[in-house]
Amino acid sequence: MGGMGRSLQAGNSIVVSAFHTALFHQLLLLLVIAAGLAIGFNVVRTIQYRRLAAEGRATFPAVSKWPYPEPAGRRILRISFGLLWVLDGLLQLQAAMPLALPSSVIQPAASTSPQWVQHLVNSGVSIWSNHPVQAAAATVWIQVGLGIWLLVAPRGLWSRAGGLASAGWGLIVWIFGEAFGGIFGPGLTWLFGAPGAVLFYCAAGVLLALPDRAFATPRLGRIVLAVSGAFFIGMAVLQAWPGRGFWQGRIHASNHVGTLTGMVQQMAQTPQPGFLSSWVSAFGAFDAAHGWAVNLVAVVALAAIGVALCTGRRRLVFPALVAAIALCLADWLLVEDLGFLGGVGTDPNSMVPMAIVLVAGYVALVRVPVPVQASAPVVDATVVATETSRWWEKATPSYVVRTAAALGAVAIVLVGTAPMALAATNPNADPILSEALNGTPNMLDTPAPPFHLIDQRGTTVNLASLRGRVVALTFLDPVCTSDCPLIAQEFRQADQRLAAEAPKVDFVAIVANPIYRSVSFTNAFDRQESLEHLANWFYLTGSVAQLQHVWDSYGVLVGTESAGAMIAHSDLAFVIDAEGRERDALVDDPGPDSAFGSSFTSLLLDRIDQVLH
Amino acid sequence: MRSAAGVRATSVLVAGVLATVLFVAALAFPPKASATALPPQLRVPLATAVTTPAGSWAVVAMGHLSDPLNTFWELFFLAPGASRWSLVTPPGVADNGGLVAGVPFFGPVAIGFEPSQQLHYSPLALSSDGGAHWTPALMPTALSAAPDALAYEPAGPAVPGRALALVRTRGGQVLAGPASLIGWAPLVSDRALMALAGRSCGIEGLDAVAFGPGGGPMVGTGCRRPGQVGIFTLQGGLWRQTGPTLSAPLAGSPTEMLRLDVSGSAITGLVADSNGAGSRLLAVWRHGGGSWSASAPLPIGPSQTLLSTAFGVGGELAVLVAGPGKNRTPEEVAPGRPWIRLPLLPPGTTTVAPMGNGSIDAFDVHGSHLRVYTLAAGANTWISSQSMDVPIAYGSS
Missing domain, CATH: 3.40.30.10 (Glutaredoxin)
Structure with a gap:
């Protein structure tokens, strides 16, 4: 009958089945691309071996174009955020994603933001709502592809391009998926994940896109830590601001609870393992009883960590780093409730990527890479490649493997990007x-x-x-x-x-x-x-x-x-x-x-x- | 000398700190909401009742009152001499946008449906048998959300029937239509009325329509000039301001015409004014072409809300005020008498109806269940006089 206002359940079997079918078809396409890359790899290797054999050589020249190994800080960022993107991509496989993401994740995130933010977010939501299957499947591949890209391309242009792509996609997710991480909403607080998890993915992407020489001195680490410190100080001020409900656990002994207690109690209702729920509930009860003290600890900790990070002095930065990681983990467990549970969790929330950025910043400060020449010979002494070497001599087996792997990762991203772009340009919803x-x-x-x-x-x-x-x-x-x-x-x-x-x-x-x-x-x-x-x-x-x-x-x-x-x-x-x-x-x-x-x-x-x- | 990279790093650091400070400042000083002329609690509600010699009509909101889509407006009729109200809501249209009634002193009654959701014009219905049967009619645009947006004058021995409708435009426009309520034509707009007769009032939007005792169309308006009551009548092809000019202490600030009713040869108006000192209601009367009289003002506090307004057969006017808390306070006024505060009503009461015999009925709503309370003339206790379940089809719009 008309007017009954029926709506779809998130697990609608027709949509879920179409989602799985789309993923399967795209997986088949990726297998074909992988097979093509494998064939290409073998062709290159065969050419190389034939040329070598023709010249009477049996081994490749050992060539290294890098004056030092990959900087440790960069490696931490690359591998950690690569793994995070893969995890996020896998989380997008959840059956509820096509139909529930806009209504359960995106729109609630934007609901307290100003009208212009909601308009902007709604333009993205309408693309997803009109093409839920294509958008959800595309997001899986884009994020898995970005993760693999960062993991398999450690150096050079491929790696920097991966960082740039990661920052670009992160920016899209931060704006349209997280409504700017809620920074324009009234309830902004570090404890709830401000300024949004994906902003840290963007920051990591930008750092990875920098040239290698940026990591050659402690300056980059100092800048990362100083910016992080300023951010922590700002968040401490915000946390201490009166009238925002954080200083009370329970308001005037009424049934109303403070902002943090309310959030924690809400998170405890999320479907999750029982032990986790009981921890979160227990913290909620503790905050209800001692809201003022909990907020005082949060404010002092944030401010102290921020000041210490801003100094850039190792003896202050290290304990601040340890404290920050401990605080991040506590918040991740007790307030953010791990972030990815409940059927529509899209990432592990902000604390993990924030901690990774801090660690990478610290490592970039204290572990400057040592040039290879100073510690070990660069090349095989018997066969040295010269500037006049031909391509098949420069393309070492590991280079070819990494290039093929990077190309494969880019292909995975493109398998997601292409249908997403088509969906974005088509205003008509999917039948x-x-x-x-x-x-x-x-x-x-x-x-x-x-x-x-x-x-x-x-x-x-x-x-x-x-x-x-x-x-x-x-x-x-x-x-x-x-x-x-x-x-x-x-x-x-x-x-x-x-x-x-x-x-x-x-x-x-x-x-x-x-x-x-x-x-x-x-x-x-x-x-x-x-x-x-x-x-x-x-x-x-x-x-x-x-x-x-x-x-x-x-x-x-x-x-x-x-x-x-x-x-x-x-x-x-x-x-x-x-x-x-x-x-x-x-x-x-x-x-x-x-x-x-x-x-x-x-x-x-x-x-x-x-x-x- | 500092390197370019060092300068860049410092710039990034400063920008980060500035951005953080800006965010904090933006959160600490949110923009303030703008104020409106008439406080929201004095906006005239659609809940109303009117008693004529031909019977009593009441428009009552029922259902889930906190959910507009599941708030259905029901029409009840009580025939003269009868003891029980009947549900007579016209069928065929969802009425969760609201109902307005054009109830003449005698004869057929016209009902208008306020637009709702995707419906942007106003279906109408006409009944000449106390709501037992309805004839559909049409207003091709949207009726104003005012209880006096529709006026109906049935055909007499020498005159054809007519109707007036106040429709939604920027300042308001009045349309005139035939007795069939199909085929409407513009009669006057706020601008035209201002130019023709509204200078001394300073018209501020059209609020109500009625047919005067002589049969001429009447329009109630807001007035920007303090002390002016915006009642205009079309006489001999000319619009004239026929509303009174209030004297101190009644004249204090711009006025809004909340209700306008003509009962036989008597005109009754309900006027609101509001200034920094507070808000108040005022009733004005005119009988048989004589001079205007006015009631004492009834103060409405900031924690109070006007829930319903209703007219009796002899110029009585009753209002129901909510708050503070869950209190429901009925007040009644009549020509030559002060406002009388009646005994408190249950928290679910949404409408009061002054009856012809000096008693008052009150409608207490709990979802789809209705209980009617009666306060007999001279009594000081409300007595439950009727109870009924209304078959509301939730989710049907």
Whole structure:
């Protein structure tokens, strides 16, 4: 019945199945690409061996273009964030992601932000909502690909490009997925993960994109720690700011709790292992009883860590680092509740990446790489490659392997990026949403029941008079407050999207209200929905007896309810071919948001297209 | 001399600190909300009742009152001499946007549906048998969300029936229509009324429509000039300001016309004004072309909200005020009498209705259950007089 406002469950089997199918198909594509890369690798190696054999050599020259090994700080960032991206990608495999991510993760994150942030975030949400399967699958591959890219490309342009790609994707996720980490919202606090986990991924990506020489002195480590210190001091000030609810565990002995206690209690409700839930609950109870003391500890710790990091002095930085890591881990466990539980967790939240950045900054400060020349000979003494060496002599086996692996990682990213880009440019939602909500169209091939009614212009219209054109038929209540105007817009959009083929199709609605059914109402409805100027739009009505006959013959239920309810009627649409035969019966419930309406339009157009051709 | 890299690093550090300070400042000093002319608690509610010699009508909000989509507005009718109210809500349209009633002194009653969700115009319904049967009609645009947005004058022996409707435009526009309520034409807008007759009032939006005792269209407006009551009447093709000019201490600040009712030859208006010192309600009356009289002001505190307004048959006017807390305080006023505070009502009460016999009925709503309380004339205790369950179809819009 219309107006019931049905919505999809996050685990809708049709969508989940399509998600898994898309992932499987993309995996097959990646296997083909991997096979291609393996063949390419073998071809290169074969050429190399033949050339070597032709010159009577058996081994490659040992060549190193790097004056020192990969700096330790950089290696920590690269491997840690590579693993984090892979983990995030795997978390995106959760079945609830296609449908639940916008409503359960993105929109709540933006809900307390200013209007302009919500508008910006909604533009991203609409892409995801319109194409949930493509977007969710794309996110899996992009994040897994970025992770592998960072892991397999340790040095050089490939590695720096990986850092840049990581920062770029991180920025997209930070803006559209985390609503700028909530920094424009009123409840900003370090304890809840400000300024957003992915901002640390961006920072790490930018550091990895720097040239190797940036890590050659302690300066970079000092800068990282100083910026982190300033951030900690800012967060301490914010944490200490009065009136934000952090100084109270329980407010005036009432039932209201302080901000931190409320957050912790909420996190304890997340589906998770029992022991974890009990820890989080226990901390919530502790904070409710000692909110002032807990906040004091947080403020003092943040401020002290911040000041110590800003000094850049090793003897102060090291204990500050240890304290920061301990604080991060405690917060991660007791406040952020690990971050990735509950079925729609997308990452382990901010504390882990923040701690990694701090450690990398410290290591970059204290462990400056030692040039290779100073400790060991660079090359095999017997065969030294010269500047005039040919490519097959420069391309050592490890170089070829790493290049092939990096290319494979880029391919994984591209397998995700390409459909995501296509989805972003397509404003029309995927038909699968409508099918998931309303079921798949029922294919028919029977004569369509005839009707003989008058249209909004007062002209008599019957099915025979529409012969020769495909008819998209539905039933609309002209004074309906919810579904019917949305369905009418879906028909209007279908008409627009048909473009040159529109003259071959008529869009017909029959009144589904036994009381408000006169031509004045169909005209008022047409004006409201901007349908009055469409030449191929017919809104038909007649006597109650005529309408009842048509409703009965098309199986449309129309019921009058009392006490201020609107007319209840079936949301059904039919596609009738040019010979007057019913070809498809569709449920056209517009669903809970515009994505479903757009999806129905796509589905209707698919069916019309099938009948037209 | 410092290196370029050093300068860059310092710049990054300074920028980071500045950004942190800016975030903190932005959070510490959020923008302030702007104020409106009339405080929200004095916005006139759609919940209303009116009694005429032909019976009593009440518009009552029911259902889940905290959820607008599941708040349904029900219409009840009590025939003269009857003891039980009947549910007579017109079928066929979702009324969770609100109902407005155009109830003439005698004859058919017109009901308008306020737009809701995706419906942007106002279906109408007409009944000449106390709501037993309804004839659909149409307002091709949106009725204003005001209890006096619709006025109906039935056909008489020598005059055709007519209707007036106040519709939503920037300042308001009045349309005139036939007795069938199909086929409306513009009558006057706020700008036109201002230019024709509204200088001394300083019209601030149109608030209500009615047919005057002589049959001429009447429009109630807000007035920017203190002490002016915005009632305008079309007489002999000319609009004239016929509302009174209040004298001190009643005249203090700009006024808003909350209600306008014509009962036989009597006109009753409910006026609100508000300034820094507070808000207050004032009733004005005129009988048979005589001079205007006014009630004493009824102060409305900042923790109080106007829940319903209603007219009796002899110029009585009742209001229901919520707060502070869960209190529901009914107040009644009549020509020549002060405001009388009636005994408190249960917290679920949403509407009061002055009846023709001097008694008052009150509608206490709990979801789809309705209990009617009656305060007999001269009594000081509300008595439960009726109870009914209304078959509300939640989620049906």
